[in-house]
Amino acid sequence: MDSLSREVVKIFSSLSSQQQQQQQQQPLQGKRTTQDDAFSRESVARLKQTISNPNTSTATMKDNMVKLIYGEMMGYPVQFGAIYALKLAQSGQTVAEKRAGYVACSLLLLDGNELNIMLVNTLQKDLSSSNYHHVIVALITLCSMTLTDVIPALVTPVLQVFSHPQETVRKRAVIALKRFYIQLPEMVLPYLNQLKDALRDPEPSVMSAALGLFAEIVKDHAEDNKDLVPILIRILKQVVEGRLPKGYMYHGMPAPWIQVRCLHLMALLGFNDLSASKAMTPVVMAAFHRAAQGVDAAFAVLFEVIKTLNTFHPDIILELVQSTDPHTNPLLVISRFATSANPNLRYLGMALLDQVLPQAWCDTWWTDSLLTAVVESLDSRDASLQRRTLDLLFRLLTRENSLNIIERLTVALHSTEDPLQRDKLLGQILRGSEAFGQSEEWYVDSVFALLASQNPAVTLHAAELVINVLERGKIKW
Amino acid sequence: MIKSVLIFNNHGNPRLTKFYQSIDIATQQALIKEIFQLICKRPDTVCNFLEGSQLLGGQDTRVIYRHYATLYFVFVVDESESELGILDLIQVFVESLDRCFENVCELDLIFHFKEVHDILAEVVIGGMVLETDISDIVGSVQENNRLIKKSTAGRSPLPQKLPFQRQ
Structure with a gap:
């Protein structure tokens, strides 16, 4: 076993003994101490020392990188490793060594670091390499590149490998360009026509990657x-x-x-x-x-x-939706989701109902069994499903059902612990009451009860919204 | 887009974390903790989706997870991803791990930390699904291993193998 494995065995044995103790106690408590024992500040200090040894072979350096990555995952300050990671990416003897160096680089380097220019050089060199494995390693790094100061110098080299004979290179080039587009759209937009060629690529994997790239571009254009x-x-x-x-x-x-x-x-x-x-x-x-x-x-x-x-x-x-034939009316398929015994499909069934355009709600597909499914989901023990259904309920608000639905939303507001969900529900209740309320009297009564309820979501902002409505006076009903 | 891929065990100890956005270490740790606390309370009989966590970026963010034996596989995605698509993707990832390690278990993820990263990089890269064909994924991983396999010794024997079953 090499030195890395020995270290890992040590880490693991301390982990497992601690875990057994934990199982008897509270599962969550003392978690931090477990990890402190497993990968401690001392091992970070030790790593800092061994990594700076100038005689370290690239193979040992690769092991050091894995430790760095592990340390980063556990939340330790391992920034000191960036320069060594870069060196390994440059001088790694095997693809795996280079890759370890690059992975550590992308974890440790931040925007504005003066080392980034060296990273650009290394990436450019690898992208023009005749060994396609080196090209791939560089592209993998670029696919998760978040450094905006690195990207501009690499657009042209990536476009050059865009027509590489290897399919694995092409698909990664497409994804790298997608990443570039997300970070800096103006760098990629001039090459749009060239990019469209990827949609005609004979390899499905390249074409599929290109669909992802265009999903991002079409969203804006x-x-x-x-x-x-x-x-x-x-x-x-x-x-x-x-x-x-x-x-x-x-x-x-x-x-x-x-x-x-x-x-x-x-x-x-x-x-x-x-x-x-x-x-x-x-x-x-x-x-x-x-x-x-x-x-x-x-x-x-x-x-x-x-x-x-x-x-x-x-x-x-x-x-x-005019049709009652399941072959021609696709909305009829929703009941296969919403009334399913599988909780995932049920959840998606509610999400689907939420997607249906309000104009398209009609008796050809909206059945009693769907209604029952909605009501059941509302009472589900599953918080996710309940949340989804509450969103749907808000969509279904009309003047006729507003009394029931708003009461339902209010109950949910008072029972949830999640601040995000509370804010959302409060907003829905206020908007719903304003648009679909029964009468002015009802609005004033119910909103005042809400404001007086001492719910943590009720802030000055919520009160201001209500005051605005009252000031505008008689608007809708 | 996939925002991050996390694997942690039943105690919330991370076994693999991959963030496709730049997030500082402290927030990453807080995120892992938050997601774990949300997920560990959920019984296996409810759906595998969670919505909006404050830290993650609010309502548009969804958490999709699967629980296998001792591990949680968690994908954090934005609204453009298909929920079921991601659930199947997790399955593809786990099946690929299983083929590469023959009966994958939690220990494999610790001992072969780097390989797991490499396998993930064949499936998801930069927040994008790269490949969904299991034999293609396993094929490229094995090809990479062949390139490396000169000096490195074989897999170390594992003290105990835990069955890694679908829930």
């Missing part, structure tokens, strides 16, 4: 990228018809992740655009029909289909 519509239609069609390699089948579904990504992008492009929505609806429905027969992974696709159809131009969904 939907109007300028309508030319993606036919490309997406072709991709989704290809996937649904099962024309991808066998490896992409997942539990009987062809490439569910690619389908979900495609649908997500389509939703962004079809929003508020009738002609684009119309063009994409047939292939979305094809994905729906393919998934409607499936189980497991199919639900992810079904969920995304419903979401996409409801994001499209409203005409699309309004036409589809």
